[in-house]
Amino acid sequence: MSLIRLAYASEATFTPNPDHSGVEPHVARILLASRRNNARQAVVGGLYYGNHRFFQYLEGDEKEVRSVYDRIRGDDRHRSVKTLLEEPLQNRTFDNWSMKYVPLADDVQKMLQRHGLPEFEPARFDRQLCEEMIAVIRDSNGVD
Numbered sequence: 001m002s003l004i005r006l007a008y009a010s011e012a013t014f015t016p017n018p019d020h021s022g023v024e025p026h027v028a029r030i031l032l033a034s035r036r037n038n039a040r041q042a043v044v045g046g047l048y049y050g051n052h053r054f055f056q057y058l059e060g061d062e063k064e065v066r067s068v069y070d071r072i073r074g075d076d077r078h079r080s081v082k083t084l085l086e087e088p089l090q091n092r093t094f095d096n097w098s099m100k101y102v103p104l105a106d107d108v109q110k111m112l113q114r115h116g117l118p119e120f121e122p123a124r125f126d127r128q129l130c131e132e133m134i135a136v137i138r139d140s141n142g143v144d
Contacts, residue, residue: 003092005059006069007085007130009122010078012052024049026077034099043068044092046100046137048108048122054078055122057134059089082123085130093138100137107136 014026023031027049038044043060056072058065073081094100102108111132112120125133 002062003059003089004062004065005057005085005087005089005093006065006083007055007057007134008069008072008081008083009125010054010056010072010081011123012049012054013077013079016052030077031099037071038068038099041068044094044099046094046102046134048102048105048133048137050108051120053120053122055084055120055125055133055137057094057137059092059094080123084122084125085127102137102140105136105140107140108133111136 012026017025027047031047034047038058038060041060041064043058043064045056045058045060047057048055058068060068069083072078108120111129112118115129117124122129122133
């Protein structure tokens with residue numbers, strides 16, 4: 001089994017529900033399906049949604065991660081899907097999360113401010129920003 005890690009950015013195609021507090025309902029449905037499917041495929045990772053954009057990190061067996069990513073690219077809730085990072089991985093770093101969700105986090109805002117970025121635009125992230133974003137997701141108190 002060869003492990004890989006993959007990070008991507010995309011834009012949401014749905015209209016956010018401004019009257020909803022907590023997890024945006026469309027994102028909640030994505031999380032529910034991701035957790036179910038990823039657990040079956042032993043794929044782990046984390047998701048951040050902000051500014052109508054997604055940043056997601058996946059790791060697992062290469063075949064399974066590619067299968068998940070192909071499904072995401074075909075999902076009509078995402079557009080402008082862009083691979084930010086894809087490479088072999090020696091050991092898993094998200095052991096217990098089929099899909100960790102990070103709600104709007106102060107740590108993300110601090111990271112953006114440190115780099116002089118006015119808003120969350122993950123499609124513009126370079127390798128350093130991807131690594132920082134992965135660390136924020138890994139180290140945050142996510143939502144089950």
